[in-house]
Amino acid sequence: MSHNKETLREIVIETAGINPRKCMKCGKCSGACPAYDEMEYHPHQFVSMVEAGKIEELMNSEAIYMCLSCFACVERCPRGVEPASFIEAARLALIRQSGKNHLKAEEIPAKLNDKLPQQAIVSAFRKYSK
Amino acid sequence: MTFSYYPGCTLKTKGKDLETYAIKSAEVLGVTMEELEDWQCCGAVYPMAKNEIATKLSSVRALVAARDKGQDLLTLCSACHHVIKRVNNDMANDQNVQLKANNYMALDVPYTGETTVIHYLEMLRDRVGFDNLKKAVVNPLKGVKIAAYYGCMLLRPSKTMAFDDAENPTIMEDFIKAIGATPVVYPYRNECCGGYVAMENNAYATKKCNTICTSAKEMGADMIITACPLCMYNLDANTTENNLPVLYFTQLLARALGVEEDAQ
Numbered sequence: 340m341s342h343n344k345e346t347l348r349e350i351v352i353e354t355a356g357i358n359p360r361k362c363m364k365c366g367k368c369s370g371a372c373p374a375y376d377e378m379e380y381h382p383h384q385f386v387s388m389v390e391a392g393k394i395e396e397l398m399n400s401e402a403i404y405m406c407l408s409c410f411a412c413v414e415r416c417p418r419g420v421e422p423a424s425f426i427e428a429a430r431l432a433l434i435r436q437s438g439k440n441h442l443k444a445e446e447i448p449a450k451l452n453d454k455l456p457q458q459a460i461v462s463a464f465r466k467y468s469k
Numbered sequence: 470m471t472f473s474y475y476p477g478c479t480l481k482t483k484g485k486d487l488e489t490y491a492i493k494s495a496e497v498l499g500v501t502m503e504e505l506e507d508w509q510c511c512g513a514v515y516p517m518a519k520n521e522i523a524t525k526l527s528s529v530r531a532l533v534a535a536r537d538k539g540q541d542l543l544t545l546c547s548a549c550h551h552v553i554k555r556v557n558n559d560m561a562n563d564q565n566v567q568l569k570a571n572n573y574m575a576l577d578v579p580y581t582g583e584t585t586v587i588h589y590l591e592m593l594r595d596r597v598g599f600d601n602l603k604k605a606v607v608n609p610l611k612g613v614k615i616a617a618y619y620g621c622m623l624l625r626p627s628k629t630m631a632f633d634d635a636e637n638p639t640i641m642e643d644f645i646k647a648i649g650a651t652p653v654v655y656p657y658r659n660e661c662c663g664g665y666v667a668m669e670n671n672a673y674a675t676k677k678c679n680t681i682c683t684s685a686k687e688m689g690a691d692m693i694i695t696a697c698p699l700c701m702y703n704l705d706a707n708t709t710e711n712n713l714p715v716l717y718f719t720q721l722l723a724r725a726l727g728v729e730e731d732a733q
């Protein structure tokens with residue numbers, strides 16, 4: 340692994356705060372995931388790809404925006420691995436960089452409607468922008 | 470019974486109904502909700518990153534304010550409850566978060582997770598008691614078939630939320646029974662509505678919500694209840710098949726207690 344790749348891996352593991360090697364590859368997380376069909380990398384793959392240092396692939400995936408943060412994977416994992424935390428960490432590794440926000444303030448007015456609750460705007464910003 | 474109360478941003482704007490009916494009903498039940506002064510938005514999603522501190526501080530401020538008043542902290546919006554309860558857990562158990570938040574806030578007395586965070590439904594179950602609630606009902610909702618939509622935030626992760634059995638919860642069904650109605654149990658009641666993806670991908674939320682509403686309708690529900698303004702929005706505005714009326718649970722509570730009109 341190159342120096343950069345190794346650093347990126349360490350940052351993602353530190354952000355998630357979990358050792359990916361705890362995973363026993365049972366796939367329960369992906370079995371529980373309501374976003375499974377929308378993700379090109381599934382929850383269990385996030386865990387194994389972080390372990391293997393394939394962070395850039397995850398950062399460039401659509402899957403990091405498809406996770407619903409519903410915590411079904413966290414609830415069902417028999418090993419306390421929290422795949423959702425690795426997805427969050429991969430997204431943060433990207434959007435913590437300048438100019439890499441996924442949702443921009445200028446885009447908001449066009450998305451508003453009479454019923455849209457503030458909660459939707461606040462939570463999308465927290466997930467997609469830094 | 471008096472609680473410190475944390476409303477959150479949406480209950481003062483698009484989600485007013487959730488709050489108004491809750492306050493009116495609480496009065497009937499002898500519960501006073503003292504809104505915290507100067508509360509700040511919780512951020513609506515729990516910052517999962519271990520190295521993210523600043524976005525947890527608004528929750529810590531609310532927790533400290535309740536502690537300083539010597540009160541438990543009552544929440545109503547599912548998302549606020551989720552965020553504040555999990556941040557409280559970090560303040561009690563994650564030394565890194567605890568140290569950095571306290572260093573930054575420089576409180577007279579450091580905060581280490583002492584406050585009890587209690588959701589309105591838990592308050593009904595554990596403090597008022599569903600039996601007593603039943604006795605206070607003047608207008609039982611006889612024959613109304615209600616599907617409780619739990620969603621994610623109240624239940625998971627159950628290790629921290631400790632709200633109910635995450636896979637087979639009963640608190641909302643017990644609430645429905647207490648107000649005289651009939652609960653409808655359906656498979657998708659604790660599956661995600663899509664949440665924040667609605668901001669940029671309506672179709673995705675619609676897919677999730679159609680499955681949920683279809684499931685509730687197939688099991689014979691007349692309506693769905695929720696404790697979350699974003700679930701309410703998705704199940705209402707982003708559902709295109711098998712729509713059912715979606716109400717805040719507090720509106721039905723107020724109806725059963727005979728104060729629905731007063732609250733409007």
Ligand code: SF4
Binds near residue numbers: 368373
């Ligand atoms: S938190 Fe994300 S990855 Fe985990 S089950 Fe929910 S949608 Fe899937």
Ligand code: SF4
Binds near residue numbers: 419
């Ligand atoms: S459920 Fe847990 S142990 Fe099983 S594959 Fe997923 S992360 Fe690994």
